[in-house]
Amino acid sequence: MNYIYIDKEPELKKALEHLSKGNIWFIDTETTPKDIRLFQVALEKGPIYIIDFLYIKSAKDFIKDIISTKGIVGHNLKFDLKYFLKYDIHPYTTFDTMIGAQLIGLNRVSLSNVYNHFTGEVLDKKEQFSNWGVKELTQNQLLYAAKDVEVLRLLYEKLKKELDKEPIIIDILQKSRVANVFNLRSSYAIVEMGFVQELAKIEYTGISIDQSEIEKQKQALLSKTQKIAMDFYINYRIDISSPKKLGEFLEKKLKIPMLHTQKDNISTDDSILMEYLDNEDKKVRDLISKVLEFRKLHKLQEKLEEVLGYSQNERIHPEFWQIGTITGRMSSLKPNVQNIPRELRNILKAKEGYTLVIGDFSQIELRIAADYVGDEIMISVINKGEDLHRFTASIITNKDPKDITKEERQMAKAANFGLIYGMSERSLAIYAKNSYGVEMTKEEARRFRDVFFHTFQGIKAWHDGIKKELRTKGEVHTKTMLGKPLTAHTFTDAANYPIQGTGAELLKLAVLIFAQEIKKSSLDASVVNLIHDEIVVETKKDQATEVSKLLEKAMKKAGSIVLRHVNVESEVITNNTWIK
């Protein structure tokens, strides 16, 4: 392997002269906690340059100009890009081999795992956590640094080939930077590769939190939960937060017949406990309601602690996994900002002088499902701007849509979601009860289901197709609407995956379009949170109106690119804190 170590400016200039000839740079960095130490870069052929930032203070400035015209290939680029953002370094576009590996379905996606997957050989990673702050780097450290870039060239070729197998091609995406520079055709891969850069920005930016509001709420909750727990212990001699003790008490002391979990523990979750809220024994009623109240408040308290634990100067920097789920949805951690209870959303806010602009896709999964399966009735109801839940309710009750009660509509909402994804009659009845408090007999559930599938025959045909494929092949091969392949082993997985996966693509594409528009307009706006069908943006107060318009437009545009028959709608609001 041919590498050149560079620690002087004239040599750097010479190297960059050579490097400027290629459009694609294969890169990696070695870092200390605070800073970049080495920047390794190579073209598709030729030597690997190892640039030592410790000895060339001007290196960042030289690289900054050239890299803004290059497509960079790297493994887990979000990591490197966050360092780049610190120095205002912006590559032209990106191709991430870790994301690529996840997209083709590999479970273990470290550089060495992916290398091993394609070559069968082992990549030595011993030097990875060596000290990159020392003055004199060892030969082994330099060899290791160069090798990481060397393997990228191979992985890039292999992954590109795999990603472009049977691509779904969408013209407008072919004009993107990713498609042009890397000659990539597959739509989902284009979106995911471009999105890496946006996600790095989101993590780097973080989001403001209202520390005093958190403290205030925390104290209020603490005094309430402590009182409940203490009273509970005095009355029943049980730790209220122990489901095990509670279950034993209910079953053995109060002689209540309790359901058991699969592992034979006593089930004490809220939906079970709620069954006893109308128990004839006042003691039981009081006990249950105290437990439910305690759990609710305690959960909120925990979430406040979780957020507070990651606070740095009134801001948090949650991590996002770009391919966080099998379907391609993101996940969020440290803290998880995708499951903050509605009651607590006001703890996330815009910084001083700024405001949040919040965009939501309206009923996006239903729209995707209608489009995906091509259900004519569903498509026509949605595109006429009618309320699909009300429509379903009117079909089932045989009433005029305008006479549908709130309860009937809620019921139909449960049916629309559940039945599309293969929910059973039994589950439908349970779901209706738990989520909407609607009692439903098994017979009602069955009739509900029959009418639903008789009306939405596209959905019916789609389900039948899945069942047949599952019967004959034992698994189902599906694709998102941008072409990401997904394999399912159960009927319900096969019904869910492509819809949820397409939703994830739609959100990412919307963020890309929005970011592009913001860049063109030179408005001061940053995406600060993403929650599956929602985009949260922080922007200067006096630019909020303009940013709102761009966000709404970007979301609809993304919708029109991904869906071909169904209109996509978005609702955008402006608020200082994150409230819907």
Add this chain to the structure above:
DNA sequence: TACGGTAGCTCG
């Protein structure tokens, strides 16, 4: 005392 599994709850 450390760790993994489970239950429970939050979000979409």
Add this chain to the structure above:
DNA sequence: GTACGAGCTACCGTAC
């Protein structure tokens, strides 16, 4: 025959 996808905390049993 089966709605799906996540992350975090506390509890609880087990291993050391």
